[in-house]
Amino acid sequence: MALEHAILVSLLEQPGSGYELARRFDRSIGYFWTATHQQIYRVLRRMENDGWIEVRAVQQQARPDKKEHSVTPAGRAALSAWLRDPVQPDSVRHEIAVKIRGAAFDDPSALITEVERHHQAHADRLTHYLAGELRDFTGPEAPAAPDAGEELQHVVLRGGIAYERMMLAWLEDVLATLRRIA
Amino acid sequence: MALEHAILVSLLEQPGSGYELARRFDRSIGYFWTATHQQIYRVLRRMENDGWIEVRAVQQQARPDKKEHSVTPAGRAALSAWLRDPVQPDSVRHEIAVKIRGAAFDDPSALITEVERHHQAHADRLTHYLAGELRDFTGPEAPAAPDAGEELQHVVLRGGIAYERMMLAWLEDVLATLRRIA
DNA sequence: TCTTTGTATGCAACTCGTTTCATAGACAAG
DNA sequence: CTTGTCTATGAAACGAGTTGCATACAAAGA
Numbered sequence: 001m002a003l004e005h006a007i008l009v010s011l012l013e014q015p016g017s018g019y020e021l022a023r024r025f026d027r028s029i030g031y032f033w034t035a036t037h038q039q040i041y042r043v044l045r046r047m048e049n050d051g052w053i054e055v056r057a058v059q060q061q062a063r064p065d066k067k068e069h070s071v072t073p074a075g076r077a078a079l080s081a082w083l084r085d086p087v088q089p090d091s092v093r094h095e096i097a098v099k100i101r102g103a104a105f106d107d108p109s110a111l112i113t114e115v116e117r118h119h120q121a122h123a124d125r126l127t128h129y130l131a132g133e134l135r136d137f138t139g140p141e142a143p144a145a146p147d148a149g150e151e152l153q154h155v156v157l158r159g160g161i162a163y164e165r166m167m168l169a170w171l172e173d174v175l176a177t178l179r180r181i182a
Numbered sequence: 183m184a185l186e187h188a189i190l191v192s193l194l195e196q197p198g199s200g201y202e203l204a205r206r207f208d209r210s211i212g213y214f215w216t217a218t219h220q221q222i223y224r225v226l227r228r229m230e231n232d233g234w235i236e237v238r239a240v241q242q243q244a245r246p247d248k249k250e251h252s253v254t255p256a257g258r259a260a261l262s263a264w265l266r267d268p269v270q271p272d273s274v275r276h277e278i279a280v281k282i283r284g285a286a287f288d289d290p291s292a293l294i295t296e297v298e299r300h301h302q303a304h305a306d307r308l309t310h311y312l313a314g315e316l317r318d319f320t321g322p323e324a325p326a327a328p329d330a331g332e333e334l335q336h337v338v339l340r341g342g343i344a345y346e347r348m349m350l351a352w353l354e355d356v357l358a359t360l361r362r363i364a
Numbered sequence: 365t366c367t368t369t370g371t372a373t374g375c376a377a378c379t380c381g382t383t384t385c386a387t388a389g390a391c392a393a394g
Numbered sequence: 395c396t397t398g399t400c401t402a403t404g405a406a407a408c409g410a411g412t413t414g415c416a417t418a419c420a421a422a423g424a
Contacts, residue, residue, distance in 0.1 A: 001410080002277045009284040019372050032279035039411060041374060064372045064419050080288050083281055086296055089303045090277055092345065095184045095269055097214035097338045102191045104331035106262050114268055121271045148363045149286035155359040156279045159352045163274065166348040170341045177337040181330045183380080201402050221381060223404060246389050246402045 003043050004052070006033040008071055008079045011053065013149070015070040018044055031129075031160050044069060052078055100174060109182035112175065119171040126164035133157055185225050186234070188215040190253055190261045193235060195331070197252035200226055213311075213342050226251060234260055282356060291364035294357065301353040308346035315339055 010021060010029050021044075022037035024030060035043075047053045052075030056068045071079075096118055103111045136142060137154045146154065192203060192211050203226075204219035206212060217225075229235045234257030238250045253261075278300055285293045318324060319336045328336065 002275075002280055003410085005284065006280045009280060009287070012287045013283075017372070018374095029280070029283070032274065032276045034273045034275065034411095036412070037372090038374080038413085045374095060371090062420065063370090066372060076287065079284055083284055083288050083296075084292055086299060087277055089300050090275060091216045092214065092274070093184075093216065093272060094214045094341070095272055097341060098184055098188045098191060098211070099265055100334055100338050101195075101211070102187065102261055102265055104334050105191070105194045105258065106265050108330060108334070110266055114265075117268060118271050148290060151359055151363055152282055152286050152290075155356050156282050158355060159276070159279060162348050162352050166344050170344050173340060174337050177333055181333055185380085199402070200404095216381095218382065219402090220383085220404075227404095242401090244390060245400090248402060 002033060003035055003039065004047055005079055005082050006035070007040065007043060007047065008052065008075055011069055011071050012076070012079070015068055017058075017066040017068055019066065021069075032156065047075070050078075051075075103178070107182075108178050112178050112182070115171055115174050115178065119168060119175070122164050122167045122171065126161065126168065129157060129161045129164060133161065184215060185217055185221065186229055187261055187264050188217070189222065189225060189229065190234065190257055193251055193253050194258070194261070197250055199240075199248040199250055201248065203251075214338065229257070232260075233257075282360075285360070289364075290360050294360050294364070297353055297356050297360065301350060301357070304346050304349045304353065308343065308350065311339060311343045311346060315343065 006025075006029055007021060010016075010024050016024070018037065018041045021040050022035070025033070025035045025040065044053065048055060048069075051072060053069045054072050056070070058066050058068045060066060096115070099111060099114065133154070137146070137150070137157070143150060188207075188211055189203060192198075192206055198206075200219065200223045203222050204217070207215070207217045207222065226235065230237060230251075233254060235251045236254050238252070240248050240250045242248060278297070281293060281296065315336070319328070319332070319339070325332060
């Protein structure tokens with residue numbers, strides 16, 4: 001049950017509306033925890049009832065009004081407690097791995113296109129991450145002396161980069177294996 | 183919705199009872215797709231209704247009776263169709279990454295123990311995978327000329343090994359970063 | 365003027381997954 | 395002879411997550 005906490009982190013980094021949170025969950029924090037806008041609105045309501053966040057109506061020009069959410073001291077305390085609460089490492093769920101084992105009972109060459117598609121998707125994501133790293137952390141625009149928050153965002157991004165590189169290398173291994181068999 | 187298909191693959195590799203499937207989902211296929219026994223029983227029932235599997239009652243000595251499930255031609259066809267159906271790459275969900283970004287709003291050193299725990303868990307899993315690889319694929323007991331099924335199982339296992347190695351390296355990066363900040 | 369796109373919020377229905385509880389046969393240890 | 399462990403199956407309730415639908419304001423373009 002980490003969506004509440006992911007939202008707390010995102011709102012602490014920058015208060016915002018449900019709509020803005022949904023967009024952040026399509027990039028940035030969403031690289032490691034996904035959510036749709038319906039889920040976000042529902043959880044925001046619950047968090048407000050629990051006193052973790054407070055809502056302020058904001059009038060905008062040239063746009064519909066929005067509700068800006070920010071974290072209360074109680075919300076900060078809840079996040080702090082969660083950070084100290086040990087959770088067990090997430091078990092990975094790789095649909096593609098199930099498919100690869102299933103290929104033993106079907107024509108293995110039929111999977112090659114699918115694996116190539118995944119390879120392309122991971123290559124695209126890696127490119128995207130590397131561009132973000134250059135822009136925010138390693139390029140000329142980047143802060144010379146990053147603060148704790150920036151350091152932590154960077155190390156999480158490095159995790160995403162390492163993951164995509166690992167997947168690319170593995171998918172190439174898979175392709176070579178499928179071609180050998182077929 | 184891949185649990186049905188993961189069960190089909192597992193039953194094609196070896197027919198078995200719900201209980202046996204649940205144990206396989208604690209190792210082997212479960213490294214890439216997890217499920218509890220309740221979920222397995224419920225889905226088996228549905229798959230039987232759909233005609234994907236058939237059930238045979240088996241008397242056992244010194245044990246309660248069991249129901250052995252095996253895949254029907256219709257189930258095989260369903261698997262085949264799924265293998266050809268493009269799915270989008272799974273988005274990863276790393277609770278630990280959310281926690282790391284959250285550490286910017288709390289005492290970062292409080293997270294060090296938690297990250298060390300995760301590091302240990304991944305190290306254990308890597309050891310386990312490597313032992314399995316040696317036993318089944320690279321050791322003296324391994325088949326000299328593996329068939330397609332064994333080749334595919336091995337490449338999936340290599341993926342697990344690569345994943346654990348990547349996580350270990352990244353978690354060390356995270357630890358170094360946390361210690362630098364604290 | 366009408367359609368499309370973007371911002372903004374929300375309900376309802378459904379599926380997926382987890383947790384808790386319950387039952388029952390067989391064996392082994394104390 | 396009671397307790398614990400392993401095998402084996404399942405119901406019920408809940409929580410998490412997805413999909414489809416609905417509404418509304420405003421700008422831009424055809």
